[in-house]
Amino acid sequence: MPIPYTKPPAPSDDKRWKIVETRMRRHGDRPQALIEALHAAQEAFGYLDDEALQFIGDTLGVPHSRVYGVATFYSFFTLKPQGEHTCVVCTGTACYINGAKEIMTGFEQQLGVKPKETTADGKVSLLTARCLGACSLAPAVIVDGDVRGKVSAADLVAELEAM
Numbered sequence: 696m697p698i699p700y701t702k703p704p705a706p707s708d709d710k711r712w713k714i715v716e717t718r719m720r721r722h723g724d725r726p727q728a729l730i731e732a733l734h735a736a737q738e739a740f741g742y743l744d745d746e747a748l749q750f751i752g753d754t755l756g757v758p759h760s761r762v763y764g765v766a767t768f769y770s771f772f773t774l775k776p777q778g779e780h781t782c783v784v785c786t787g788t789a790c791y792i793n794g795a796k797e798i799m800t801g802f803e804q805q806l807g808v809k810p811k812e813t814t815a816d817g818k819v820s821l822l823t824a825r826c827l828g829a830c831s832l833a834p835a836v837i838v839d840g841d842v843r844g845k846v847s848a849a850d851l852v853a854e855l856e857a858m
């Protein structure tokens with residue numbers, strides 16, 4: 696006789712898990728809900744940790760290797776706690792040739808961070824994206840959810856330094 700499937704319990708009593716569980720249930724708790732579930736967990740917690748990835752994989756019946764593969768492949772997922780502010784720098788071709796490279800260098804030299812890192816004071820996390828769909832604004836960045844275009848590396852770094 697097949698062993699009846701039992702859903703794994705949420706990692707903790709934190710109410711935010713309910714949001715994640717509801718989103719997965721809406722998709723029938725099936726592997727196809729993986730991206731949706733990762734989004735739900737990231738929205739709820741701000742980032743994805745091992746606990747979240749394993750819980751989602753176990754609930755949807757997706758191997759952990761695949762869950763980690765997806766979570767690390769897409770640049771909109773972050774596996775680390777975020778700083779108070781988040782800056783996503785577009786490193787797509789249009790942005791790269793129009794100044795994204797200088798922005799990344801500025802971050803590294805002046806703020807001491809590389810992509811997926813947070814400044815030592817916990818203020819700013821740096822993330823990258825492949826194309827934000829705003830190429831006419833190159834170089835484009837998103838600061839705390841606001842899309843900014845034609846940014847200068849020096850101005851942006853100075854602004855983030857002052858945060």
Ligand code: FES
Pocket residue numbers: 785786787788789790791825826827828829830831833835
């Ligand atoms: S390449 Fe940056 S927005 Fe498209």
